[in-house]
Amino acid sequence: MNKKILVLGSGFSSLAAACYLAQMGNEVHIYEKNKTIGGRARQLKRDGFTFDMGPTWYWMPDVFERFFADFHKKPTDFYTLEKLNPAYSVYFDTNEYISIEDTLEKIKAAFEKEEPGSSVKLQKFIDEAKNNYDVAIKDLVYRPGVSPLELVTPVTIKKIGSFFSTISKEVRKSFKNPRLVQILEFPVLFLGAKPSDTPAFYSFMNYADFGIGTFHPKTGMYAVINAMETLAKDLGVTIHTDKEVTRIRTKDNHAEGIEIDGKVVEGDIILSGADYHHTEKLLPQNLRQYSEKFWEAKTFAPSALLFYVGFDKKLKNVNHHTLFFDVDFEKHAREIYDEPEWPQEPLFYASFPSKTDESVAPEGQEAGIFLVPIAAGLHDTSEMREQYFDLILDRFEKLTGQTAKKNIIFKESFCVNDFVEDYNSYKGNAYGMANTLLQTAFLRPKLKSKKVKNLYFTGQLTVPGPGVPPALISGKLAAGLIAKHH
Secondary structure: OOOOEEOOOOOHHHHHHHHHHHHOOOOEEEOOOOOOHHHOOOEEEEEOEEEEEOOOOOOOOOHHHHHHHHOOOOOHHHEEEOOOOOOOEEEEEEEEEEEEEEOHHHHHHHHHHHHHOOOHHHHHHHHHHHHHHHHHHHOOOEEEEEOHHHHHHHHHHHOOHHHHEEHHHHHHHHHHHHHHHHHHHHHHHOOOHHHHHHHHHHHHHHEEEEHOOOOOEOOOOOOHHHHHHHHHHHHHOEOOOOOOEEEEEEEOEEEEEEEEEEEEEEOOEEOOOOOOHHHHHOOOOOHOOOHHHHHHHHOEEOOOEEEEEEEEEOOOOOOOOOEOOOOOOOHHHHHOOOOOOOOOOEEEEEOOOHHHHHHHHOOEEEEEEEEEOOOOOOOOOOHHHHHHHHHHHHHHHHHOOHHHHHHHEEEEEEOOHHHHHHOOHHHHOOOOOOOOHHHHHHHOOOOOOOOOOOOOOOOOOOOOOOOOOOHHHHHHHHHHHHHOOO
């Protein structure tokens, strides 16, 4: 191949695709609307603090290794990884929490303490989850979603039942303790749907959690973006920031270029890692594959209310990752998916990367990231943000037995309006389209446009789905499809 390829967006999937396409001998240009690259994985720096604005969990290290290996590199050529212990803690009440440590044996001991006999059941559950992981992550997710036949293998035929059962059902078959059930259902929230709507096959996320573990790249997840930028530039990719694409130019149903600031940039192939719905709006109506009705009918992953907070002291009784499940899990899920509204009593997540990494906060201080999952498309106001910040900080202080509000140096927030403004995100969703049964593999929006030749897509609204490892895979799949057709 020797084509000029224009890539929209600079998130994980766009950077991955750009690297593969440049490796094939193409002239590759990335156009990013924001001043810095990374898409949702941008960084916020303020007063000596550094925050990952988007992803904070480094799971499935084998997927990162496989990506860099394709370029004869290793992650350690670019950044340092530390396995977290504990991986995370889950609060259920004041001073009542369960810590998930760094080996399955330790986790089994924690389960056994909570529910006698559960360690044996957990081993069996994780054995099945590992089997699913081997099938999914080492094979199925690297297929481009072109045909339903991609899913039909001698192995998957034996697992057909796990596509029609759900995570929720399978977990509850073996575990009765509500706390253990919530811990086992938590990982699939990364896939953007309720456990009761997520196929049981996706238990491979539990193996990623308990079987492989949780890691932290020194300086944060943005270290991965920096690594990919270095790799891309070494391969000859040109990155243009502060360049918003306002139109995809077509002629005779062929993509032939883009418009930025009223100027035309010609290219042989267009690949969009920007929001899929937004990208199609850059085309004439008759060349869009999916109608507004199509998008409205889809199940989207939640949006998020995020706070980035600098504290003037070290906080106690929390870990790098801490979950707060002290309220009704099911009720909050209904308020996200079934009857979208601001949650009355939200679960929330907090990350304190300075517990692990001294580079992200001044000495003796703490960097805190708080996240409340909310429905996409909610009315977002500064007053609502303040109300929820007060609500979760009050609970945080009570549950962890400390004062924190009076120790805040600053806070910044990010919510629905910002996801729309900064990422052109459909309804301000944070994670893309959920991986429900009817939104899996070939049932997701396509990598290759059916109406516009030379136009392709990558990222969390197409295959394989939401999350950082799937984004890397999506970039590889899109690049492979371009190579196949050109």
